Amino acid sequence: MSAGDGSGRALGRWWWDHVVLYVLAGLELLVQLWHDLVLAHGWDRKIEAQLPDVHGQCIVVTGGCTGLGHEVSRLLAQRGALVLVGCHHHSGGNICPCDVQEFGVPLPLDLSCPESIVTFARQVKVRAPNGVHLVVLNAGVLLAPPLHGYDAQYLINVHGHAQLLQLLTLAAGPSHQSRVLAISSSTSAYWPSLPTDYLQRASPATGPNPQARWSLARSYAYSKLALRHMVAAFADRADVRALVAHPGIVCTHLYRAVPQPLRLVYELAAPWLLRSPRQGALAVLAPLVAAALPAASEAQLTPAPHLHALLPQAVQHRLQVTPQAQLGSTLLLAPSRVC
Ligand SMILES: NC(=O)c1ccc[n+]([C@@H]2O[C@H](COP(=O)([O-])OP(=O)(O)OC[C@H]3O[C@@H](n4cnc5c(N)ncnc54)[C@H](OP(=O)(O)O)[C@@H]3O)[C@@H](O)[C@H]2O)c1
Secondary structure, X not given: OOOOOOOHHHHHHHXXXXXXXXXXXXXXXXXHHHHHHHHOOOHHHHHHHHOOOOOOXXXXXXXXXXXXXXXXXXXXXXXXXXXXXXXXOOOOOOOOOOOHHHOOEEEEOOOOOHHHHHHHHHHHHHHOOOOEOEEEEOOOOOOOOOEOOEOHHHHHHHHHHHHHHHHOOEOOEOOEOOEEEEEOOHHHHOOOOOOOOHHHHHOHHHOOOHHHOOOHHHHHHHHHHHHHHHHHHHHHHHOOEEEEXXXXXXXXXXXXXXXXXXXXXXXXXHHHHOEOHHHHHHHXXXXXXXXXXXXXXXXXXXXXXXXXXXXXXXXXXXXXXXXXXXXXXXXXXXXXXXX
């Protein structure tokens, strides 16, 4: 257990945060099942049928070896895009251990390592000299322990992506606005505001015990909220369209760090109860379907097609991204080397 600084208060906070995470996620799962099986049966096939033709477009997907990123890459490649896939566990040679090369171009990418991000961005530039039309910020970790002294959720989910966005050249033209699609999470609505000292506390300079910052459950939620702020701020600044999507609760490797006995329950029940990676990918690609796009450039969270509208007004409001993010531009600052 990463219970923090060992004090009773820290332990209580750890338990409370995990209870909040699992209870709210359980409730969300019930709503999701109701939506997927009763209210909007076949929603995934409808979205798949409406996915736009992306021939001639270059698309970057991070964390595409597994799970949602893998399915997002495959779906976009089937629609004609050149998909450049950031693979974390790339062998380092020419061959990627996953099957991405069957539909896209696997490129090594470790978002916790600035040098790896720079190399990845260079390789993207070589393959897409006219720029990238869509960047899918998909890679992410949940309940991961600190890395290089940083909160790993911040380092990979937020900071690595911010650095990558700064390095990529986005394609622009009179008939096209490039887009950034961030895979966020509805957990960011469970703790809907970031601590004002979030950046300081996520960095190594916070003291001897980094885990005393906050529980890893909350750390994930904060990172996904910060990602939304970062993308909204980037879009405002770079004149691109930002989209933020939630895939629903999907059966992937993301939950590998969930503590026992919940982990066992997850392994037994997930394949039956949760969305498949393909369904999760279609949920996050829903904002690309023309009819679902907002008129103006703005961020939006789509928990599931139509699900948003079912939520109480107060919750709907929480799921909207405020373009004038409280932290926005600060999150785009790149820190010094960490590996
Ligand atoms: N599954 C859900 O229910 C759910 C719900 C809400 C949001 N999401 C979000 O959806 C996204 C995809 O997650 P998933 O469910 O598909 O889980 P996943 O299968 O674990 O995918 C996460 C991907 O991120 C990659 N990654 C991890 N550390 C990285 C690093 N340092 N540099 C580059 N890539 C790294 C992983 O690569 P390796 O496996 O090789 O480390 C993996 O390919 C995540 O951002 C997650 O937060 C998922």
